[in-house]
Amino acid sequence: MIYKPKKKYSWNYNFGAKVSADVVGATFERLEEEQGEVNKENFLEASRPEESATHNLFEWNDSIAAEKYRLQQSGKYIQLLNVTIVNIPQQAQRQEVSIASDELKPKPMPITTRAYVDTAPGRCTKGAFVNIETALSDDEKRKIVLAHAFDELQMFEKKYELYGELSGVFTAIDKFGRELKDGT
Numbered sequence: 756m757i758y759k760p761k762k763k764y765s766w767n768y769n770f771g772a773k774v775s776a777d778v779v780g781a782t783f784e785r786l787e788e789e790q791g792e793v794n795k796e797n798f799l800e801a802s803r804p805e806e807s808a809t810h811n812l813f814e815w816n817d818s819i820a821a822e823k824y825r826l827q828q829s830g831k832y833i834q835l836l837n838v839t840i841v842n843i844p845q846q847a848q849r850q851e852v853s854i855a856s857d858e859l860k861p862k863p864m865p866i867t868t869r870a871y872v873d874t875a876p877g878r879c880t881k882g883a884f885v886n887i888e889t890a891l892s893d894d895e896k897r898k899i900v901l902a903h904a905f906d907e908l909q910m911f912e913k914k915y916e917l918y919g920e921l922s923g924v925f926t927a928i929d930k931f932g933r934e935l936k937d938g939t
Contacts, residue, residue, distance in 0.1 A: 767910065782809050833884050837873040838870035842887065874899050905935055 758833040783793045790797055802809040814820040874896040890896040905931030908928045915921055
């Protein structure tokens with residue numbers, strides 16, 4: 756039996772998925788209906804049979820999958836390592852924003868942030884990670900890091916756009932995007 760989705764689904768970005776978002780959405784709907792929720796384990800199990808519509812999303816060759824998993828772990832460790840920066844350069848100092856008045860106030864204080872950031876242009880490339888201080892002190896790398904940050908903010912906005920309580924945050928994101936585009 757082919758389960759048809761109740762809604763129209765799409766992927767956040769084009770990452771070369773071998774299965775349409777509607778097929779995956781239909782599978783998630785079926786799992787939620789049958790098991791009360793969707794989780795990594797029940798989705799993997801539903802995809803395991805070769806005749807499953809979502810089977811081709813996964814790498815089933817164990818040696819290839821093991822290497823891909825180790826690469827995924829490697830990337831996770833790069834992303835999860837934080838650093839605390841005590842002496843913050845002026846241009847990197849955190850700005851306290853009053854959304855109501857758009858007033859910015861410097862707030863020099865130690866910041867704990869990702870130790871290494873991706874400085875590869877574009878999003879579907881293999882990451883080129885450098886330490887955050889190097890990235891922020893190099894004009895080109897800084898622009899790339901800020902563009903990546905804006906992409907993530909737009910994903911946040913898209914994820915939570917139904918929450919009117921966050922409209923001030925979305926206004927600030929839009930303002931940041933305009934300033935980024937204008938180069939200011």
